[in-house]
Amino acid sequence: MGPCLSSSRGAHGDSDESSSRKSQDPHDTAIRSDDGVRKRPSSDAAMMMAAQQTHQPELSKPQKDVGDARSRELTEANVAAVSEGNVSGTTARSHQNATTTTKAGLARDLERSSNADRSEDAASDVSETSSSSRRDMPTITTDKVTRYSVRVGEMEYSQFNQYIIVKDLGVGVHAKVALGLHIQENLLYAIKVSHRNAAVxxxxxxxxxxxxxxxxxxxxxxxxxxxxxQKTNELLLVLEYASSGPIFTRYDKRPLREPLIHRYIRDVLQGLDYLHHAAGIAHMDLKPENLLLMADGSVKIADFGVSFIGQSKAVNSNKKIVGTPAFIAPEMLGEDGYDPYIADIWSLGVCIFHMATAELPFIGRTIFQIVAMAQRQGLRFPPEAVVLSPELKNLLTVILVVDPTKRATLSRIMTHPWVTARGEQPLPPSLADQPLQIDVTEEEIAAAVRADPLATLL
Structure with a gap:
């Protein structure tokens, strides 16, 4: 059979390498509970959630050939190239800067084998469609999963619907992620597959x-x-494939160069501005692992499982503690509630500090120790941070302020001298003064899927 999903860490999922032990790592997975979030925990062990061992469900076994001889040959070339990482440009409906000869040629041949009446130019157009034009397409909902065991040359691969599962990308606590090749489009996608035994x-x-x-x-x-x-109670999500993975991880021991951080954060700020001011959504789990790097160099925000939906600057009256301990804002432990949008700003500051120093600004074995350190000593830079520019240090000092009422706003950050390169690279104006463009209702949340989604959490 083709590659099975393993526990290696990938671009769209956390690994379960520490599944056999309780973790005290403040980076550990987002805090959640039976209603989607975790309230104040009763013990340190409960605070630091460990990844759980998961397994791949059995796939159905029917076999089928992949088209005629020519189609089999071409599909084999596709799968082999992707498996070996040789088709760098064919990434999940994402990138127009493709490896033109390889990608366009494979796409044209696939189109010829499946529909001889289509022209070569039309097939080329399909393969070269850019992310900007794809982005406006509405999300498709499909109500049936058909699984196969597909023979490609001497190898067998799992396939469901129109996607051949090329290889695993990662396995996390609640979902596993695979790399899927769309056999008609010749494009790659990240496919999140539910764990049937997960209780989330x-x-x-x-x-x-x-x-x-x-x-x-x-x-x-x-x-x-x-x-x-609904019949098989399966839920699969087909997402953009971030071929380069997270922009930074807990395992990275060397800081990123400041110009690279600058480029990444400018993208993150524009995405966060859209979420806060156009969509009315606070992310609530910002960390480098949820900031994904695309093949074209852009950065995209992912993972909305614990997000807050509501009016800007509305206090979270439920006082829920959600997110990842090292990145949680201090006010979230208070008794008076907190503004989830301002809490996101703190998390953003921790992300920047982490990438710039390869260290966390505040540490501890529990979230309470982490917050106590922030409240006791405030922001301090490690000795190696001497290489950071004064502008970046100033930005961090106005973001990582314990008092949320004195913390920099997103609009202020977007016009900060470090972000704008002292005015030479201004960002588009913030959407803070614009009306909301998106409204996600409770009814839409309830009707998001028909199957029981007890096993998929992004």
Whole structure:
């Protein structure tokens, strides 16, 4: 058989390498509970959630050949090239800067084998469609999953519907992620597949899907298809494929160069501005692992499982603690509630600090220790941070302010001298003064999927 999904860490999912032990890592996975979030935990162990061991469900076994001899040959070339990483440009409806000869040629041949009446130019047009034109396409909903065992040359691969599963990208606590090749389009997608035995809150799953269906921005990950089979109770999500993975991880021991951080953060700010001011959504789990790097160098925000939906500057009256401990704003532990949008700003500051120093600004074995350190000593730069520009240090000092009422706003950050290169590279104006463009209702969340989504959480 073709490659099975393993526990290696990929671009769209966390690994479960520490599944056999409780973790004290403040980077650990987002805090959640039965209603989609976790309230104040009763113990340190509960605070630091460990990844859980998962397994791949059995696939159905029917075999089929992939078309005629010519089609089999071409599909084999596609799968082999992707498996070996040789087709760098064919990435998930994402990139117009493709490896033209390889991508366009394969796409034309696939189109010829499936429909001889289509012209070579038309097939080329399909393969070279850019992300900007694809982004406006509405999310497709498919109500049936058909699985095959597909023979490609001497190898067998799993296939469902029109996607051949080329290889695994990662396995996380609640979902596994595979790289899928669309056999008609010759494009790659990240496909999130549910774990049937995972016990997670369906509210969070429905919320994320309802949100992703409506979001449309160049710096927010795109959901292209929801495969929702009510009969088999399967839920699969077909997303953009971020071929380069997260922009930074807990395992990176060297900081990023400041010009690279600058480029990444400018993209993140535009995506966050869209979420906050056009969509009325606070992310609530901003961290480098949820900021994905595309093959064209752009950065997209992903993972909306614990997001807050509501009016800007509305206090979260439920006082829910959500997110990843090292990136959670101090006010989230208070008794008076907090503004989720301002809490996102703190998380953004931690992301920048982490990438610039390869360290966390505040550390501890529990979220309470982390927040206590922030409140006690404030922001301090490590000795190696001497290489950072004064402008970047100033930006961090106005973001990582414990008092949320004194913390820099998103609009202020977008016009900060470091972000704008002292005015030489201004960002588009913030959407803060514009009316909301997106409204995600509770009814839409409830109706996001028909199948019971107890096993998929992005």
């Amino acid at each position: 809150a369906e509210t969070a799953v429905r919320k994320e899907i309802a949100i992703l269906k409506k979001l449309n921005h160049k710096n927010v990950l795109k959901l292209y298809e929801v495969i929702d089979d």
